[in-house]
Each structure stands twice: as structure tokens, then as C-alpha cells.
Amino acid sequence: MSSQDIPEENLPAEQGGTHVPKPADEKNPFADPGLPPHEHRIQDIDERAAKRSERTVALLFTVSMLATIGFIASFVAIPHDKSIYVWPLGHINAMNLALGLTLGVALFTIGAGAVHWARTLMSDEEVADERHPIEASPEVRAKVHADFKQGAKESVIGRRKLIRNTMLGALTLVPLSGVVLLRDLGPLPGTKLRHTLWSKGKLLVNMNTNEPMRPSDIAVGSLTFAKPEGLEEHDHGFQNEIAKAALMIIRLEPEAIKDKRELEWSHEGIVAYSKICTHVGCPISLYEQQTHHALCPCHQSTFDLADGARVIFGPAGHALPQLRIGVNDEGYLEALSDFEEPVGPAFWERG
Amino acid sequence: MKKLSARRRHPLAALVVLLLALACTGGLYAAFAPADKAQADETAQSLAIEEGKKLYAVGCASCHGTGGQGTTDGPSLVGVGAAAVDFQVGTGRMPAQQPGAQVPRKKVIYSQAEIDQLAAYVASLGAGPAVPSEEKYGPEGADTAKGGELFRTNCAQCHNFTGKGGALTHGKYAPTLEDVDPKHIYEAMQTGPQNMPSFPDTTLSEQNKKDIIAYLDAVNGDDTVDPGGLSLGGLGPVSEGLFGWIFGLGACIAVAVWVAARTAKAKKS
Numbered sequence: 001m002s003s004q005d006i007p008e009e010n011l012p013a014e015q016g017g018t019h020v021p022k023p024a025d026e027k028n029p030f031a032d033p034g035l036p037p038h039e040h041r042i043q044d045i046d047e048r049a050a051k052r053s054e055r056t057v058a059l060l061f062t063v064s065m066l067a068t069i070g071f072i073a074s075f076v077a078i079p080h081d082k083s084i085y086v087w088p089l090g091h092i093n094a095m096n097l098a099l100g101l102t103l104g105v106a107l108f109t110i111g112a113g114a115v116h117w118a119r120t121l122m123s124d125e126e127v128a129d130e131r132h133p134i135e136a137s138p139e140v141r142a143k144v145h146a147d148f149k150q151g152a153k154e155s156v157i158g159r160r161k162l163i164r165n166t167m168l169g170a171l172t173l174v175p176l177s178g179v180v181l182l183r184d185l186g187p188l189p190g191t192k193l194r195h196t197l198w199s200k201g202k203l204l205v206n207m208n209t210n211e212p213m214r215p216s217d218i219a220v221g222s223l224t225f226a227k228p229e230g231l232e233e234h235d236h237g238f239q240n241e242i243a244k245a246a247l248m249i250i251r252l253e254p255e256a257i258k259d260k261r262e263l264e265w266s267h268e269g270i271v272a273y274s275k276i277c278t279h280v281g282c283p284i285s286l287y288e289q290q291t292h293h294a295l296c297p298c299h300q301s302t303f304d305l306a307d308g309a310r311v312i313f314g315p316a317g318h319a320l321p322q323l324r325i326g327v328n329d330e331g332y333l334e335a336l337s338d339f340e341e342p343v344g345p346a347f348w349e350r351g
Numbered sequence: 352m353k354k355l356s357a358r359r360r361h362p363l364a365a366l367v368v369l370l371l372a373l374a375c376t377g378g379l380y381a382a383f384a385p386a387d388k389a390q391a392d393e394t395a396q397s398l399a400i401e402e403g404k405k406l407y408a409v410g411c412a413s414c415h416g417t418g419g420q421g422t423t424d425g426p427s428l429v430g431v432g433a434a435a436v437d438f439q440v441g442t443g444r445m446p447a448q449q450p451g452a453q454v455p456r457k458k459v460i461y462s463q464a465e466i467d468q469l470a471a472y473v474a475s476l477g478a479g480p481a482v483p484s485e486e487k488y489g490p491e492g493a494d495t496a497k498g499g500e501l502f503r504t505n506c507a508q509c510h511n512f513t514g515k516g517g518a519l520t521h522g523k524y525a526p527t528l529e530d531v532d533p534k535h536i537y538e539a540m541q542t543g544p545q546n547m548p549s550f551p552d553t554t555l556s557e558q559n560k561k562d563i564i565a566y567l568d569a570v571n572g573d574d575t576v577d578p579g580g581l582s583l584g585g586l587g588p589v590s591e592g593l594f595g596w597i598f599g600l601g602a603c604i605a606v607a608v609w610v611a612a613r614t615a616k617a618k619k620s
Contacts (some may be wrong), residue, residue, distance in 0.1 A: 208555050223505075295520050
């Protein structure tokens with residue numbers, strides 16, 4: 001090669017085509033250095049090296065084929081519940097491991113083969129493609145304008161005003177059908193967000209045992225989750241209803257309750273709060289029995305359940321709604337009304 | 352000693368030795384005398400309470416008060432029951448090393464016999480949950496699937512879906528449930544140690560507790576199979592995302608840089 005003993009940047013471009021270096025002049029104060037000279041790869045010069053590269057690429061593609069066959073074979077041959085111990089992964093499902101490894105190898109070797117092919121065998125001649133102005137030539141523009149005028153004249157739109165006006169009317173009205181279809185996104189929520197399944201006389205049912213609860217069942221410092229009586233887990237719409245009605249039942253020493261209304265709405269220190277965070281509606285039940293704080297796992301809103309579930313930290317906007325509870329004639333805990341305010345996150349019309 | 356040996360020939364020395372020997376024999380007899388058969392159990396129990404009281408006076412009284420009534424440094428132990436003592440002392444949480452947000456699990460310093468004596472003493476202060484027997488937390492008759500449901504309803508909010516633990520407010524945390532004795536898990540649910548709420552049998556039945564323990568053994572036991580391997584702490588999307596971004600994307604970048612950094616030209620510049 002001729003350029004071996006001369007520093008590269010001092011060489012003129014070997015094959016610039018139309019692109020030749022321009023020296024600086026008054027209009028262009030910066031000299032255009034042109035393109036660096038093209039360098040050859042071993043594979044361009046040495047046919048044996050090129051053959052070697054070809055074999056490498058072919059080998060990679062072959063490995064990929066074998067890995068794909070291995071993938072299919074492991075899917076067929078390995079029992080799906082077989083587990084093996086592999087350090088450092090631990091006890092792992094053998095089939096998952098085999099599928100992952102074979103598919104990984106199959107995909108990686110295709111990529112590696114393609115990269116090697118492009119780098120060593122595909123042409124790597126640099127080609128300069130000059131930019132052109134995007135503006136059309138004056139002749140083309142004049143012709144387009146003339147064609148447009150001609151077309152407008154021939155369509156008689158300027159003369160037949162009735163056609164023009166009715167067409168504009170039709171085009172204006174057509175999008176309305178799309179707007180009307182948006183109505184089908186409803187039905188509107190109505191007052192659904194303001195009501196839950198709780199109402200006067202509904203028993204508090206323990207979600208663990210599915211039984212109504214007596215005050216004596218609930219110890220100070222304990223935590224229980226309750227649902228309204230009549231709501232069963234396999235009911236249609238259970239999730240929608242429990243998402244609003246879920247209750248957190250705790251018991252405090254009555255003298256530990258700082259909020260007057262909380263005390264009034266409780267029964268012998270048993271208080272029932274909505275389990276739905278007032279920030280974005282996560283189920284909130286990280287209850288600390290010594291501090292009486294409930295923490296929301298999503299954004300760390302913290303509520304003081306001994307003080308009307310006041311927000312003491314975090315992004316929640318208002319206290320957790322409390323359910324008024326009492327005891328019925330048979331001694332079971334019951335709701336005395338629905339929640340007085342909407343449960344869960346605030347919404348536009350909440351007020 | 353010199354003073355003592357100088358008086359060994361004192362006329363009253365023999366009398367003193369005699370009295371000492373008598374007191375010793377009497378004391379030993381009192382301690383080891385076989386009790387009446389009818390009272391044997393009660394006596395063993397009261398002996399355990401006696402021994403427990405002594406251990407209590409040394410190890411616990413400075414914070415919980417001489418009679419378990421509690422002080423500003425430690426809560427009252429009246430009515431906490433033997434289960435609470437077995438949990439707190441059996442997991443090494445008590446005696447506490449220092450006050451703080453939360454008393455951590457650490458090396459157990461009492462033998463099980465001593466723990467039983469302490470538990471007997473504290474149980475004598477007021478009625479409370481007893482230490483559960485093995486059939487209550489053993490795997491027989493447990494429904495693992497139901498246990499998973501109950502765990503996700505009652506426990507997972509703090510302890511993570513598979514009991515890996517998690518953070519609470521102001522430095523408190525829900526500890527991991529890995530390698531925790533089933534008996535201690537049962538006692539924790541029953542008594543609600545520290546800031547954990549309790550789940551008494553009236554709201555979470557004995558069978559429910561057994562199911563939860565069986566579930567924990569299924570997801571956290573020694574031979575639990577992790578289908579994907581490399582659970583990354585079992586913390587879910589946080590650690591998995593971090594791993595993906597750092598190691599997955601990092602490997603892609605490293606390969607790309609390596610490919611681009613090596614020139615294919617014959618002349619290396």
C-alpha cells in the first residue's frame with residue numbers, strides 16, 4: 001500500500017469522485033478537508049482471509065440452527081416440572097433454563113454472524129451523497145400553479161355556488177358522527193363513587209373466616225379485614241364492590257382515641273376505617289399497632305388511626321373515611337350507615 | 352483467710368461449723384426433697400416459676416419492672432402470655448441490646464429450658480396465649496393454597512408476597528420470614544410483637560395460622576424451586592428492573608462498544 005509511510009491526514013483523498021478538497025477562500029473561511037483515503041481490510045486483499053471470514057459467519061449461523069433444534073428438543077424431552085440445582089441460580093426449573101439458554105444462543109449467534117459478515121465481507125467503500133436543495137425549480141412550480149387554476153376553473157366550483165356551499169356543509173357535519181360515538185365510552189359514573197355496599201344494619205364479616213364478628217373477638221392491637229355481609233368472593237362484580245367497601249378493623253384503648261368523632265363512631269374502642277388510600281386508591285394496611293399508624297405501601301402516605309386517620313405524612317389529600325359501627329341485638333358488629341364521604345382518591349366533582 | 356485460720360481454735364469454732372453444716376443439709380433437703388405425688392406437677396410448675404422469677408430479676412426487671420408491671424423503658428408483661436416470651440426470647444429479640452426504632456432478631460442467649468422458665472413466670476403474672484404445641488403449626492392437615500390467600504390478605508402488605516420482609520415508617524421494618532421457626536411465626540401472629548398487629552384465634556383461626564405457615568414453607572423452604580432461578584431477593588419489579596437496566600443494558604452497550612472499537616482495516620491506526 002502506498003500510504004504506509006506517509007501520515008494519513010497529509011494524503012489527498014484517493015477517490016473522492018466529485019468531492020474534492022477545497023482550500024479556504026474569502027467566502028468559505030474554513031477549508032474543506034475532503035474525505036480520508038479509503039483503507040482496505042485484510043479480507044479485501046487476501047482471499048484466504050475472506051474465506052476464513054466466510055467460514056466463521058457460516059459457523060455462527062450453523063450454531064444458531066443447532067441451538068434452535070436444541071430448543072425444540074428440550075421443549076419436547078424435558079419434563080416441565082423437573083428441577084435441578086445450578087450454582088449460582090439455585091433450584092431452578094430445568095426446562096426453563098434449557099429453553100432460555102438455547103434461544104439465547106440461537107438469537108445471539110444470528111446477530112454475531114450478521115455483524116461479522118457486514119464488517120469483514122460486505123463492501124465498506126465510503127460513498128458521499130451530496131445534499132440537494134429541496135425547493136422545486138421555478139418551472140415546476142409555475143406548472144403546478146397553472147394546473148391547479150385550470151382544475152379549479154374546470155370544476156366550475158366558483159360559478160356553481162350551491163355545490164360549493166353544500167359540499168362545505170357535508171364536510172363540516174361528517175366529523176360529528178365520530179363525536180357522537182364518544183358517548184358510547186360511558187355510562188357516566190353517576191353517584192357510584194359516593195356509595196358503597198355498606199348501609200344501616202349490614203353486619204361486618206371477617207374476610208378470613210367469612211363469619212360475622214363480635215366485639216369480644218377483636219383484641220386490642222389486632223388487625224382484621226372485613227367486608228359487608230352478603231358480598232361473596234365468587235359474586236359477579238365482587239372486585240368492584242370490595243374495592244370500595246373494604247374495611248380495616250382495629251381496636252384501641254378508648255382513652256387512646258384522640259378524635260372526638262372517631263370515638264363516637266367506634267364501639268368500645270373498635271374502629272372501622274376504609275382500607276382504600278385517599279391518594280390513588282392502593283389498599284392500605286401496613287398497620288403499626290404501637291404507634292397506631294397505617295402506612296400506604298405505594299407512596300408512603302401515613303395516617304394516624306388514633307386521631308381520625310389524619311394524614312401525618314405523604315401525598316394523601318384527606319383522612320381515611322371512617323364507618324360508623326355498633327352492635328345489633330344478637331351482639332354482632334354492624335354498620336350504622338354508609339360512609340359519610342366518598343372513599344378512595346379524590347375526583348373532580350367530589351367537593 | 353488469715354484472720355479466719357487464726358481463730359480456728361476458738362472455743363466457739365466447733366459450734367459455728369456445726370451450725371453451718373446443719374443449715375446446709377437442711378437447705379439441700381428442702382431443695383431436693385421429693386414432693387407429694389399429687390402436687391408433683393404443680394410443684395414442677397411453681398419451681399419453674401421460681402426459677403423464671405430469678406432469671407427475670409437478672410435479665411428483664413431493669414426495663415419491665417420488678418413485677419413485670421412495665422417502666423418507661425419497657426411495656427408491662429402482665430397478660431402477654433407465655434407465647435410472647437417464647438417468641439421474644441426464643442428469637443433473641445429480648446433481652447434488647449439498646450433502645451431504638453425496632454429490636455432486631457439476634458443470637459439467642461437463653462437455653463430453651465430457661466426460656467420455658469421465664470415464660471412460666473410471665474404467664475403467672477396474668478392470663479395470656481400459651482406456647483403452641485407442635486400439632487398446631489405442623490404441616491399435617493394444612494391447606495397451602497388457602498394459606499397463600501390468607502397470607503396475601505393479612506400479611507403480604509408488610510412482609511412481601513413470599514415473606515421477604517419490607518420497610519415501615521421511621522426505621523421500623525417487617526422482618527424477613529425466611530429461616531424463622533414455624534413455632535415463632537405462630538406465636539408472632541398470636542401475640543403481635545412490637546409494632547406487628549396481633550391476629551388472635553378469634554379473627555384468624557388456628558387452622559388459618561397452620562395454612563399460612565404451610566404456605567411460607569412452600570415458598571420459602573429449603574427445597575423451594577424457583578422456576579426462573581435468581582430470584583433477586585424476591586422483591587418484584589424493583590430489583591428485576593434494576594438488574595435489567597444495569598446488567599442487561601450494560602452488556603448490550605459493552606458488546607456494541609467492543610464491536611465498534613475494533614477496526615476491521617488491515618492497517619491499524
